[in-house]
Amino acid sequence: MPPTVGDSPSRGLSRRALFGLAGAAGLVLGAGGGSAVTAAVTGSRTAGGAGGGVHPFYGEHQSGIATEVQEHLHFASFDMMARTSRDDLIELLQDWSYAAARMTQGLEVSAKGAVGGSPQAPPDDTGEALGLPASALTITFGFGPTLFTKDGEDRFGIAARQPTALKRLPAFLRDDLIPEASDGDLFIQACADDPQVAVHAIRNLSRIAFGRASIRWSQLGFGRTSKTTVDQSTPRNLFGFKDGTANILAEDTSALAEHVWVKGGDQPWLVGGSYLVARKISMTIETWDRVRLAEQDRVVGRAKGSGAPLSAPDGAETAEPDFATTGEDGKPLIDEVSHVRLAHPDLNGGIRMLRRGYNYVDGNDALGKLSAGLFFLAFQHLPEDFITVQRSLAKDAMGEYLVHIGSGLWAVPPGAAEGSYVGAGLFA
Numbered sequence: 001m002p003p004t005v006g007d008s009p010s011r012g013l014s015r016r017a018l019f020g021l022a023g024a025a026g027l028v029l030g031a032g033g034g035s036a037v038t039a040a041v042t043g044s045r046t047a048g049g050a051g052g053g054v055h056p057f058y059g060e061h062q063s064g065i066a067t068e069v070q071e072h073l074h075f076a077s078f079d080m081m082a083r084t085s086r087d088d089l090i091e092l093l094q095d096w097s098y099a100a101a102r103m104t105q106g107l108e109v110s111a112k113g114a115v116g117g118s119p120q121a122p123p124d125d126t127g128e129a130l131g132l133p134a135s136a137l138t139i140t141f142g143f144g145p146t147l148f149t150k151d152g153e154d155r156f157g158i159a160a161r162q163p164t165a166l167k168r169l170p171a172f173l174r175d176d177l178i179p180e181a182s183d184g185d186l187f188i189q190a191c192a193d194d195p196q197v198a199v200h201a202i203r204n205l206s207r208i209a210f211g212r213a214s215i216r217w218s219q220l221g222f223g224r225t226s227k228t229t230v231d232q233s234t235p236r237n238l239f240g241f242k243d244g245t246a247n248i249l250a251e252d253t254s255a256l257a258e259h260v261w262v263k264g265g266d267q268p269w270l271v272g273g274s275y276l277v278a279r280k281i282s283m284t285i286e287t288w289d290r291v292r293l294a295e296q297d298r299v300v301g302r303a304k305g306s307g308a309p310l311s312a313p314d315g316a317e318t319a320e321p322d323f324a325t326t327g328e329d330g331k332p333l334i335d336e337v338s339h340v341r342l343a344h345p346d347l348n349g350g351i352r353m354l355r356r357g358y359n360y361v362d363g364n365d366a367l368g369k370l371s372a373g374l375f376f377l378a379f380q381h382l383p384e385d386f387i388t389v390q391r392s393l394a395k396d397a398m399g400e401y402l403v404h405i406g407s408g409l410w411a412v413p414p415g416a417a418e419g420s421y422v423g424a425g426l427f428a
């Protein structure tokens, strides 16, 4: 007989217990799992009452990429634990997918959640999201280069499945990377309109990973720094500038197909997926705050108030930047080393990426300065696209106020079919 929730050991949901629970509750659709589980799988239930958007977990692409960007982030990088096997990895991805499918619908990680289980065992769900709506939660998973080969070792029998493009990003000018904010075998990105819902997701998924994977580093983010749908307003980053004006939007399916979703490459399992670049970028905001407004505008290439390119006389935020027009001094209205010019597709062979980053403040340093910046997240169909733009930004006037302190690249598999799990194609 499979173990039940009540059999869970005192350390919480064991691998065996979770797997048994998933089997008993109906990872197989409709197999007596009850309405809650079925709803989680089909994404048909508006969970937790009014006020929370609900995104389906299953589908062609993983949610959390082209999904309308939410207000809060909890991002976590995981490493597989020593002596774990291929079966452990597969089972972990199944367990994570099962729990993620439920949580994104506003449900607890199992049918016997924070209350109602055995009083003699820790509850399956930690409980802090009880009563909260789904809050547009999306949970996105991906695989780092070290999952495929680490120190020359093929730990999980997937080395031959490593995409050629999936390797550690090269060093860039002004990088000052710290291992505590870089790399990792796996990542989970939880985005929600309620920070507690995002934190609850990472907390419970890391608990489920017990004995198989552990958190290497994690990052909280507040305040989206991009827009990803036509209807969203453009938010501001911690430099006070509108950010995301020229982003790829969800409605632009041809741009998504061209720049975001993997189409070919050497690994069929990744088709329909993407590559995620994360960069933790520290911003010296105290220095920035002492810079004249005109100079701030020059550095960005856009006007702080309106967000319009400095070449747009009518001040329209959405006007296309014009890099040729010069002012009375004979210089281009948009400076040659402005961020917008150097990042623009015209200067980078047409490259575009879907930016989905968040502001962060990690307290302050010993001098009383805020440890703050941008947790840059970008999805693109080729890592090389990010590398090209980041190299172009070597001359970026904004670079004087930035230090890249964290970095990671992961392959993001396509979405899972109902009843399957994220990454199944990797093991087929």
Ligand code: HEM
Pocket: 237, 239, 241, 242, 243, 244, 245, 246, 247, 279, 281, 283, 300, 302, 321, 339, 340, 343, 344, 345, 352, 353, 373, 374, 376, 386, 389, 390, 393, 402
């Ligand atoms: C803390 C660091 C950064 C800040 C504060 C920042 C800020 C901005 C701002 C204010 C804009 C103009 C509005 C917009 O179109 O979104 C912009 C545009 C852009 N940024 Fe950044 N950015 C940062 C880092 C990066 C990095 C690391 C990359 C990629 C390597 C990047 C790529 C882009 C791109 C592609 C655009 C759109 C350019 C266009 O098509 O006009 N940014 N950024």
